[in-house]
Amino acid sequence: MTLATHESDLIDRVASGLYIGGEWVDAEYGRTMTVSDPSTGEVVKHIADASPADGMRALDAAVAAQDAWAATAPRERAELLRRAFDTLMARKEEFALLMTLEMGKPLAEARGEVNYGGEFLRWFSEEAVRVTGRYGLNPEGTGRIVVSQRPVGPSFFITPWNFPLAMATRKIAPALAAGCTVVVKPAALTPLTTIAFVQLLEEVGLPAGVVNVVTTSSSSKLSGPIIADPRLRKLSFTGSTEVGRNLMRQAAQGILRTSMELGGNAPFVVFEDADLEQAVDGAMVAKFRNIGQACTAANRFIVHESVAEEFARRVSERVQGMQVGRGTDDGVAIGPLIDADAVASTDELVQDAVDKGAKVLVGGAPIDGAGSFYAPTVLGDVSADARLLKEEIFGPVLGITTFATEDDAVRLANDTEYGLISYVFTQDLARGHRMIDRLATGMMGLNTGLVSNAAAPFGGVKQSGIGREGGFEGIHEYLDTKYTLIPVG
Secondary structure (H helix, E strand, C coil): CCCCHHHHHHHHHCCCCEEECCEEECCHHHCEEEEECCCCCCEEEEEECCCHHHHHHHHHHHHHHHHHHHHCCHHHHHHHHHHHHHHHHHCHHHHHHHHHHHHCCCHHHHHHHHHHHHHHHHHHHHHHHHCCCEEEECCCCCEEEEEEEEECCCEEEECCCCCCCHHHHHHHHHHHHHCCCEEEECCCCCCHHHHHHHHHHHHCCCCCCCEEECCCCCHHHHHHHHHHCCCCCEEEEECCHHHHHHHHHHHHHCCCEEEEECCCCEEEEECCCCCHHHHHHHHHHHHHHHHHCCCCCEEEEEEECCCHHHHHHHHHHHHHCCCECCCCCCCCCECCCCCHHHHHHHHHHHHHHHHCCCEEEECCCEECCCCCEECCEEEECCCCCCHHHCCCCCCCEEEEEEECCHHHHHHHHHCCCCCCEEEEECCCHHHHHHHHHHCCCCEEEECCCCCCCCCCCECCCHHHEECCECHHHHHHCCEEEEEEEEECC
């Protein structure tokens, strides 16, 4: 399948170079890399493939622009972010289509991501002018305490492939609002949306060097020297826990401020008193949004034994009706996984569960043909030793296990090294409050399968990461607190 004319024109308008110091430039030695459509496997664009030297040039530009950007009036920074929001909303359809072409998600979901990603621009445009400190007499009465906030400084962002717009705006917006300059390295699989967004920032008046973008096929080689440079003061990463651990080791050498949004293994707990239709609606969103390729995706469906059969029946009916195909096609609910490796790893976890006794109720296999498709799947009777309950599965697979008591549910839900998000369905308000206290996750959805919001702090506990993105808390990831004492008299 070749791109339609309007799709090809959109791809052609996306820059192919690196954005360094306010200019679009070629990579060292003219190196290039390819970006492919996962629904067909076809190459859609060749873009610059940055070297470590290119990465250092980007950091040089961010460092050179830091003082001037930090001194820029908060209102001016806020208005730039607001212009970016307004422009993005005016081009929602273009950005949604671009995401679908490079990542594969259905177009309706891509539109939702534009809305979600845009909200970070609007939220932090409002927060830029609300950075405050405090002033007061010390307890001894000998001096005045002045507490102020200052930009952390040049920041390096490593973003993932699964939400190419929202993960960029969730990091870039608070950094710019706080007065920090930025180097962004988008994922090699889905760099085009981030590039297009930075083109938008340039158009609305972003000063040269404030945001720099380097695309590369060798992330570790490019990132290493940047992280090791003492001029860098902040590292933010979204991705796997394994990679996050390695980056934290590197960041420790420079005592960098770090934000890490890492893996998840979200429990989805359905109690015996739950509204089952509400729980099924929540399950469809929490599991199959973004084709299951989300750190917030429900991974372990822990359902009370008295309602497990009925829950499985209702979910299976809904999943059987899901249309699979290219994300641009009408009615498609499940697009391709990001690549063939994702299909293989998803199938490996499914087959392991089946080998250990799980029943395939729907799907359970890759879909033959062009593109990297996996059938939306429901598994019942997943055993406690199945890898599916221990490892994050980035695919459209819903595995059900059962419990008998509330304590059992809590034990099963917390039996993981991860702690990003949990989902709980119950009509008992007291039980819901107990779950807030007892489940070891940084976020929780109570009777809902979708919690992400720019006004709320996003992040996890345990090995799901450190720091928070979004909300009032998000801008403080990019601010240092400074205390000054002024003697009295």
